[in-house]
Amino acid sequence: MNYVPSIGLEVHVQLRTRTKMFCGCSTAYGASPNTQVCPVCLGYPGAMPVMNAEAIHQTVVSGLMLGCEIGTFSKFDRKSYFYPDMPKNYQITQYDKPLCLGGGVAIVVNGAARTIRLTRIHLEEDVGKSTHHAACSGVDFNRAGVPLMEIVTEPDLASADEAMAFLLALKQTLLYAGVSDCNLEEGNLRCDVNVSVRPAGQEKLGTKVEIKNMNTFKGVHAALLYEIDRQSALLAGGGRVVQQTRRWEPDSGETFPMRSKEDAHDYRYFPEPDLLPVVLDRAQIEAWRAGLPERPADRRTRLVQSYGIPVYDAGVLTADRAVADFFETAATRCGNGKAVSNWIMTDVLRLLGERNCTLAQCALTPETLADLIALVDRRTINLPTAKGLLPELFETGGNPALLVTARGLGQMGDADEISRLVDQTLEANPRIVQDFLGGKQAAAQALVGQVMKLSRGKADPQLASKLVAEKLAARKG
Amino acid sequence: MASANQTIDVAYVANLARLELNAAACAQFQRQIATIVEYVRQIGELNLDGIEPTSHGQPVYNVYREDVERPSLPHDPVLANAPTRLDDEFKVPRIVE
Numbered sequence: 423m424n425y426v427p428s429i430g431l432e433v434h435v436q437l438r439t440r441t442k443m444f445c446g447c448s449t450a451y452g453a454s455p456n457t458q459v460c461p462v463c464l465g466y467p468g469a470m471p472v473m474n475a476e477a478i479h480q481t482v483v484s485g486l487m488l489g490c491e492i493g494t495f496s497k498f499d500r501k502s503y504f505y506p507d508m509p510k511n512y513q514i515t516q517y518d519k520p521l522c523l524g525g526g527v528a529i530v531v532n533g534a535a536r537t538i539r540l541t542r543i544h545l546e547e548d549v550g551k552s553t554h555h556a557a558c559s560g561v562d563f564n565r566a567g568v569p570l571m572e573i574v575t576e577p578d579l580a581s582a583d584e585a586m587a588f589l590l591a592l593k594q595t596l597l598y599a600g601v602s603d604c605n606l607e608e609g610n611l612r613c614d615v616n617v618s619v620r621p622a623g624q625e626k627l628g629t630k631v632e633i634k635n636m637n638t639f640k641g642v643h644a645a646l647l648y649e650i651d652r653q654s655a656l657l658a659g660g661g662r663v664v665q666q667t668r669r670w671e672p673d674s675g676e677t678f679p680m681r682s683k684e685d686a687h688d689y690r691y692f693p694e695p696d697l698l699p700v701v702l703d704r705a706q707i708e709a710w711r712a713g714l715p716e717r718p719a720d721r722r723t724r725l726v727q728s729y730g731i732p733v734y735d736a737g738v739l740t741a742d743r744a745v746a747d748f749f750e751t752a753a754t755r756c757g758n759g760k761a762v763s764n765w766i767m768t769d770v771l772r773l774l775g776e777r778n779c780t781l782a783q784c785a786l787t788p789e790t791l792a793d794l795i796a797l798v799d800r801r802t803i804n805l806p807t808a809k810g811l812l813p814e815l816f817e818t819g820g821n822p823a824l825l826v827t828a829r830g831l832g833q834m835g836d837a838d839e840i841s842r843l844v845d846q847t848l849e850a851n852p853r854i855v856q857d858f859l860g861g862k863q864a865a866a867q868a869l870v871g872q873v874m875k876l877s878r879g880k881a882d883p884q885l886a887s888k889l890v891a892e893k894l895a896a897r898k899g
Numbered sequence: 900m901a902s903a904n905q906t907i908d909v910a911y912v913a914n915l916a917r918l919e920l921n922a923a924a925c926a927q928f929q930r931q932i933a934t935i936v937e938y939v940r941q942i943g944e945l946n947l948d949g950i951e952p953t954s955h956g957q958p959v960y961n962v963y964r965e966d967v968e969r970p971s972l973p974h975d976p977v978l979a980n981a982p983t984r985l986d987d988e989f990k991v992p993r994i995v996e
């Protein structure tokens with residue numbers, strides 16, 4: 423029997439605000455425990471929350487980027503629960519009137535394009551961070567009250583790969599929108615996963631299991647593979663899946679049921695009396711829509727059309743907004759989009775990976791790269807020379823034209839000069855010449871290599887190759 | 900929204916709210932709450948078609964603050980309010996899972 427999974431995600435995204443959702447405490451990461459707290463986020467009796475306007479703005483911008491409908495009337499509610507990470511004993515969230523409804527995220531998996539529907543996006547406050555010790559736990563409330571956007575999908579995802587593709591596409595859109603740093607190490611993106619399986623052909627969804635609080639995409643992928651297998655095997659063996667919340671254990675690569683009381687999910691939501699509703703007028707929403715940044719998919723199409731680069735290249739370049747910005751600046755300056763794309767995809771991204779840094783952190787600017795490529799295009803230097811300069815420009819920066827002049831790296835483009843080097847090379851390497859004349863075509867390439875070496879890498883490789891071929895042909899005569 | 904026939908189980912809600920009520924108190928509140936619910940139920944006699952439930956009593960909306968940092972509380976007074984502290988953190992009973 424074949425089993426088909428249905429997966430829904432609830433993604434919690436930390437917004438990029440300077441201050442918390444309902445108070446003026448900083449949201450900066452890494453401060454020492456309980457230094458960014460006040461009566462509001464510590465839940466002192468009588469302290470009054472006031473909404474952060476920027477958090478509302480960023481949530482609506484996210485909704486617009488994801489094609490949601492923006493609720494013109496929205497409100498906050500109290501979700502009651504008792505846990506030491508939440509001193510008020512309720513979390514302020516949105517229950518029945520969220521800021522955004524519907525929307526979707528386009529994904530491509532194995533060449534198949536699909537749109538994963540969103541149910542809603544609402545805004546809520548984060549809770550404190552607890553650290554567990556042998557006999558007790560410690561709570562740090564610096565994170566309590568930080569604005570979180572919860573993005574809820576329909577159970578549209580049909581595999582672990584699709585879930586991964588969704589998370590990557592969502593993260594990319596949020597980064598383009600500038601609404602979150604999406605830094606997984608700092609817990610900016612956390613995910614609850616709902617998954618069920620059902621026999622192929624069956625319409626009705628199976629019993630779902632929730633896996634709580636995943637903070638890596640890899641973890642989500644691995645947990646889904648495990649859980650889909652577990653549930654399928656259970657059903658195949660005649661058993662049934664129990665509706666429950668489970669926890670992913672990355673070390674053992676398994677999920678385990680969480681102990682939770684039966685009434686733990688009876689949250690008794692009711693309207694937050696301390697916060698007045700949010701009413702957005704159409705003009706405001708349309709003004710925000712007009713100011714939206716370009717979506718990744720639109721940018722991909724535009725790069726192909728404007729710079730004449732392949733679709734594949736455009737996909738790689740737009741994966742990261744900063745890389746796409748870098749590409750466009752460089753391509754516009756030197757007018758050779760294809761070359762800029764090649765340089766970024768092979769050399770620049772490799773250097774970033776090796777040095778484990780971002781474009782903003784390295785010394786290479788788009789202008790420098792454009793100028794380096796222009797030197798090659800004008801045949802001032804050859805490609806290997808240009809490639810040789812890149813690591814230095816990457817580490818310390820500099821002006822490519824000045825470096826070339828100062829070090830005498832200019833390309834040797836004079837045919838007579840190269841011709842003399844070819845003669846010398848053929849003279850000095852009679853065996854390789856013999857190999858070629860004996861029918862070994864590759865020997866010609868070895869000779870070109872020798873010519874390049876003799877010119878200290880400065881000969882125009884195409885010209886050298888042409889002259890070697892001509893002179894060998896003459897000998898074959 | 901609560902349906903007109905919904906009754907409120909005081910013992911259950913007290914448990915949710917972590918309130919310790921003895922049987923006598925439960926019975927007393929159960930009677931009182933039944934009276935309140937009965938009173939509120941009168942609203943059902945009106946034609947409420949197309950009327951959204953009211954969440955707030957005043958027609959005031961969009962009370963915001965700008966995203967500008969304000970000083971947090973000094974560290975020591977904050978932890979002075981903790982029943983027990985563990986270095987810089989609030990010490991609480993061990994949280995399982």
Ligand SMILES: [Zn+2]
Nearest residue numbers: 445447460463
């Ligand atoms: Zn605060």
